[in-house]
Amino acid sequence: MCGRTFDRQRVFLTLLLAAVASGRTPARAADAPRELDPLAPRHWRCIWTENPATVATLSWSTAAAGRQHIVKMAVVDPAPATDQERQRTVAAQHNGRFTGDDLELHYHHARLADLQPGTTYEVTLESDGHASPPLRFTTAPADDRPVSVIFGADSRSGLVERRQMNALMARMAAEARAAGRPPIVALAHGGDYVYDGNELSLWAQWMADHELTAGVDGHLLPIIPARGNHDHGEHFNQVFDFPAGDRNYYAVDVGPQLRWITLNTETVVAGKQTKWLAEQLADARPQYRWVVAQYHRPSFPAVKLPGRGLVHWVPLFEQFNADLVCEGDGHTIKRTPRLRANKIDPTGVPYIGEGGLGVGQRTPNAELWYLRAPDAKVGSDHHLQLLTFDREKLSYRVVLMSGEVFDEHAWPVRPPEQRAVPAVEEETEAPAAQAAFRAPATAKALK
Amino acid sequence: MARAGLASYDRGMSALDDPDAGALHRFRWAWYALLAATVVQAVGVWRWFVVLGETPLLEWLHSPPDVGGWGIAEGTAQAIQLAVGWSALAAAAWCLWRPSWAPAVLLAAVQMAIAWAMTATDEGFPVAASWLPAAARRAFPWLTHAARMAAPLAVAWLAWGGAGTAGAPCQDAAMIRNAPWGLRCAPAPRFQAGIEQLLRWALAITFAAHGVEALQTNPVFVDLLLDSHRRWLDIDLPEARATELLTAIGVMDLLVAALCVSTRWRWVLWWMAAWGLITAWSRVAANGWFWWHDAVVRAPHVGVPAAIAWLAPRADTLANRVESPADT
Numbered sequence: 001m002c003g004r005t006f007d008r009q010r011v012f013l014t015l016l017l018a019a020v021a022s023g024r025t026p027a028r029a030a031d032a033p034r035e036l037d038p039l040a041p042r043h044w045r046c047i048w049t050e051n052p053a054t055v056a057t058l059s060w061s062t063a064a065a066g067r068q069h070i071v072k073m074a075v076v077d078p079a080p081a082t083d084q085e086r087q088r089t090v091a092a093q094h095n096g097r098f099t100g101d102d103l104e105l106h107y108h109h110a111r112l113a114d115l116q117p118g119t120t121y122e123v124t125l126e127s128d129g130h131a132s133p134p135l136r137f138t139t140a141p142a143d144d145r146p147v148s149v150i151f152g153a154d155s156r157s158g159l160v161e162r163r164q165m166n167a168l169m170a171r172m173a174a175e176a177r178a179a180g181r182p183p184i185v186a187l188a189h190g191g192d193y194v195y196d197g198n199e200l201s202l203w204a205q206w207m208a209d210h211e212l213t214a215g216v217d218g219h220l221l222p223i224i225p226a227r228g229n230h231d232h233g234e235h236f237n238q239v240f241d242f243p244a245g246d247r248n249y250y251a252v253d254v255g256p257q258l259r260w261i262t263l264n265t266e267t268v269v270a271g272k273q274t275k276w277l278a279e280q281l282a283d284a285r286p287q288y289r290w291v292v293a294q295y296h297r298p299s300f301p302a303v304k305l306p307g308r309g310l311v312h313w314v315p316l317f318e319q320f321n322a323d324l325v326c327e328g329d330g331h332t333i334k335r336t337p338r339l340r341a342n343k344i345d346p347t348g349v350p351y352i353g354e355g356g357l358g359v360g361q362r363t364p365n366a367e368l369w370y371l372r373a374p375d376a377k378v379g380s381d382h383h384l385q386l387l388t389f390d391r392e393k394l395s396y397r398v399v400l401m402s403g404e405v406f407d408e409h410a411w412p413v414r415p416p417e418q419r420a421v422p423a424v425e426e427e428t429e430a431p432a433a434q435a436a437f438r439a440p441a442t443a444k445a446l447k
Numbered sequence: 448m449a450r451a452g453l454a455s456y457d458r459g460m461s462a463l464d465d466p467d468a469g470a471l472h473r474f475r476w477a478w479y480a481l482l483a484a485t486v487v488q489a490v491g492v493w494r495w496f497v498v499l500g501e502t503p504l505l506e507w508l509h510s511p512p513d514v515g516g517w518g519i520a521e522g523t524a525q526a527i528q529l530a531v532g533w534s535a536l537a538a539a540a541w542c543l544w545r546p547s548w549a550p551a552v553l554l555a556a557v558q559m560a561i562a563w564a565m566t567a568t569d570e571g572f573p574v575a576a577s578w579l580p581a582a583a584r585r586a587f588p589w590l591t592h593a594a595r596m597a598a599p600l601a602v603a604w605l606a607w608g609g610a611g612t613a614g615a616p617c618q619d620a621a622m623i624r625n626a627p628w629g630l631r632c633a634p635a636p637r638f639q640a641g642i643e644q645l646l647r648w649a650l651a652i653t654f655a656a657h658g659v660e661a662l663q664t665n666p667v668f669v670d671l672l673l674d675s676h677r678r679w680l681d682i683d684l685p686e687a688r689a690t691e692l693l694t695a696i697g698v699m700d701l702l703v704a705a706l707c708v709s710t711r712w713r714w715v716l717w718w719m720a721a722w723g724l725i726t727a728w729s730r731v732a733a734n735g736w737f738w739w740h741d742a743v744v745r746a747p748h749v750g751v752p753a754a755i756a757w758l759a760p761r762a763d764t765l766a767n768r769v770e771s772p773a774d775t
């Protein structure tokens with residue numbers, strides 16, 4: 001145990017030293033003394049909640065309200081053809097003070113529209129003339145090139161580990177860019193960013209730590225956020241630029257062949273959200289090669305009790321042959337086999353995730369019928385899941401904080417008949433919780 | 448008079464023959480309601496802690512101190528959780544066999560530990576009250592769980608007094624000496640009144656807290672409404688209707704909570720008992736039998752109002768209490 005802690009510290013120190021030695025200060029406002037400049041932009045992040053090929057939200061915070069908050073942006077890759085493309089200034093549309101008295105902090109969200117797909121922009125964020133360091137972000141591609149997405153969840157405790165995981169993401173994204181591998185285009189976060197969503201100071205720390213995902217080159221890793229059970233309250237909407245009172249379920253295209261559906265287990269599940277999901281899946285399934293869903297409380301938990309998605313969403317995932325479902329909350333590593341009607345089925349839906357972006361890890365229940373080796377793989381370590389989508393397969397890799405790969409798997413693309421919308425909308429029988437969770441009969445059937 | 452009362456009681460005649468015997472008879476029903484609520488609740492705790500093994504207590508014990516936990520190793524935390532679950536079942540059995548303050552206090556402590564754990568791990572309903580510090584909002588489970596704590600506490604208090612060792616003075620030890628489960632005496636009206644007040648306030652707080660959750664549209668409640676309508680009535684209730692219904696429920700909860708502590712209207716208590724039963728049962732009705740522990744841990748939501756309804760003095764005994772110099 002001591003050895004392991006020591007190793008983690010060593011990895012962290014190495015990352016820090018590498019950052020310093022590279023001659024460029026990590027772009028991280030949190031390190032600067034706050035009181036020096038209340039209008040210095042901090043907490044920069046790029047958010048994807050709407051068509052990320054052409055739209056992105058750039059967000060930052062200041063300690064004072066300020067008057068003018070703008071983004072100065074220029075295309076850098078591919079090289080711009082005209083001067084007009086070269087420079088553009090956009091005013092932040094949504095500015096305000098985070099609610100709560102414990103801390104004075106102001107948010108600024110610039111929703112950039114009409115962007116070019118698959119294009120890298122250099123940006124600076126400015127509040128009353130106080131500028132951030134130069135940052136970059138890349139829009140989602142419009143062509144059918146392979147892309148990678150990091151899925152991770154649960155960063156509400158273990159802050160040292162959280163920072164190390166963020167630094168790991170930055171390093172992986174930079175390495176993928178440098179090596180010409182499928183670009184890591186986004187971080188899909190399955191929720192539980194902070195311990196208590198009503199505490200602004202915890203969000204401030206999370207936003208400061210999130211800067212580490214940008215790495216030394218300042219290349220922002222866009223985030224696709226899902227709400228976790230600890231992220232209650234209005235701060236979540238203020239941090240990720242959702243309208244006040246928003247339900248936080250939405251879908252985005254991460255490239256033309258990947259539909260990424262974000263659900264919210266912390267609001268009403270059985271009503272409008274499930275109807276919306278059914279429409280989304282029916283619409284997306286025939287159009288996209290890959291249909292992926294993410295949410296916080298697991299339907300096929302490795303540790304805890306199943307969430308309400310089990311009864312309401314799992315039948316829809318099965319009916320419309322979702323390719324992958326990403327879950328958080330359990331604080332463990334999980335990959336189930338493809339499941340259908342409470343059985344392992346090669347045409348079914350695999351469930352991954354459970355959250356390892358900082359939180360202390362639990363021991364998964366490897367005896368559950370959907371978690372038994374060799375069909376499933378479970379573990380306990382700080383981790384993220386790297387998902388790569390290409391024309392033939394969806395590759396899955398669990399990367400631990402040390403950089404070591406814990407699990408690797410691939411699911412082939414579904415045959416055309418599984419990507420068609422079922423002719424008759426026949427709902428799969430909703431699996432009762434006990435059947436999915438601990439059914440001796442089902443367990444026997446697996447042997 | 449006491450002898451006569453006992454004689455008529457022993458002969459199985461109606462307790463209505465003697466107003467005091469009637470009050471004692473009702474007191475016994477109150478006692479049984481509290482005992483039953485405490486025992487049934489404990490069985491739910493056992494299933495939750497031992498069979499399912501995922502509780503806020505485990506989360507609290509295992510979470511690191513930076514997020515309010517004890518940082519205890521997972522295996523040890525699970526062992527403690529198991530011990531608590533089995534202790535709850537043993538305490539329930541003890542209460543049934545020979546009611547005593549000790550197991551009842553333990554069961555009350557288990558409920559407090561659950562509320563405490565939910566507070567520490569931020570597991571309760573995220574009440575929207577920006578005028579309160581976040582730490583105070585996390586303590587909301589102490590309100591929603593008030594009746595669950597009060598039922599075993601009242602059993603402990605009654606058993607302590609009833610056993611005649613200390614605490615409440617006996618009104619007439621002979622009167623219910625032969626009652627099942629060994630209550631050897633009925634506490635004096637003043638003592639009963641104390642218990643009644645404890646239960647009334649705990650119940651009112653519980654209903655008011657749930658009313659606030661309903662008015663703030665707790666999504667779990669909306670899902671309970673939608674799913675129980677779907678499963679039992681085959682009605683696809685629109686979410687907007689469910690939300691409206693919940694608002695009405697919230698107003699009703701607040702109203703009965705207020706009436707519970709401001710009036711002695713008995714129908715309010717029976718209404719609360721019926722509503723407590725419906726809402727506890729809705730966990731199973733909406734989600735299936737797998738979640739039966741979720742229903743039975745709420746047994747005090749039925750038992751506590753029923754107990755108050757039986758405990759609350761009738762007009763005649765109320766007059767006695769005011770006038771009797773023996774009670775002052």
Ligand SMILES: [Fe+2]
Nearest residue numbers: 192228229329
């Ligand atoms: Fe969670």
